[in-house]
Amino acid sequence: MKKYLIWAAIILAVAAVFWIQNAKIKRLTTERDKYRSNTETLLQDVERYQTKDSLNAVTVGVLKLRLSEFEKYRADDAALIKSLQTKNRDLQAVTTAQLETINELRGTVRDSIVYLPGDTTTVLRCVDIVEPWFELHGCAKPDGTFTGTHINRDSILIAATVKYKRFLGFLWKTRKVKNRKIDAVSKNPATHILGIEYIEIEE
Numbered sequence: 001m002k003k004y005l006i007w008a009a010i011i012l013a014v015a016a017v018f019w020i021q022n023a024k025i026k027r028l029t030t031e032r033d034k035y036r037s038n039t040e041t042l043l044q045d046v047e048r049y050q051t052k053d054s055l056n057a058v059t060v061g062v063l064k065l066r067l068s069e070f071e072k073y074r075a076d077d078a079a080l081i082k083s084l085q086t087k088n089r090d091l092q093a094v095t096t097a098q099l100e101t102i103n104e105l106r107g108t109v110r111d112s113i114v115y116l117p118g119d120t121t122t123v124l125r126c127v128d129i130v131e132p133w134f135e136l137h138g139c140a141k142p143d144g145t146f147t148g149t150h151i152n153r154d155s156i157l158i159a160a161t162v163k164y165k166r167f168l169g170f171l172w173k174t175r176k177v178k179n180r181k182i183d184a185v186s187k188n189p190a191t192h193i194l195g196i197e198y199i200e201i202e203e
Contacts, residue, residue, distance in 0.1 A: 062180040098194040155187040
């Protein structure tokens with residue numbers, strides 16, 4: 001009887017060690033895959049293309065960071081998010097984009113007569129340009145100074161797509177993620193997306 005108990009204890013100990021090692025290997029494999037994916041995302045160039053209606057778009061990969069890594073490597077962004085009265089621990093994803101808008105302007109300059117106190121008048125050279133995404137209104141005084149208002153509008157569409165791994169590589173989809181990517185499109189045809197970054201925050 002004692003012999004069987006010893007054998008049972010040995011088998012349980014070996015099974016426990018095997019289970020612990022298997023869990024560690026699985027965790028390390030997941031970490032390795034995450035860091036490999038992050039490295040590829042950081043090293044790849046932003047893929048630029050145009051949509052069918054000639055809007056500028058980019059595609060980037062997804063960075064996955066723990067909250068502690070985000071607070072360490074993106075301290076400025078973390079501080080800005082904190083100023084929004086959002087708790088960092090509730091954070092799920094962060095997207096940043098850098099844009100450049102170059103408008104080629106055409107308009108007509110007109111003379112505007114302005115009546116000043118004391119029965120004096122002055123002529124201002126004024127310009128008004130109104131487009132769907134851009135407006136400029138202003139006047140130049142006789143001394144050459146220009147005052148006016150510039151309005152630039154933009155709208156960015158950000159779409160996240162996920163490809164899942166397939167069982168045996170070609171059968172049905174599994175829950176394991178094969179690849180994630182982010183596509184961003186500026187609806188303003190004059191805007192070029194210089195860069196975009198999408199970070200998923202993990203616990």
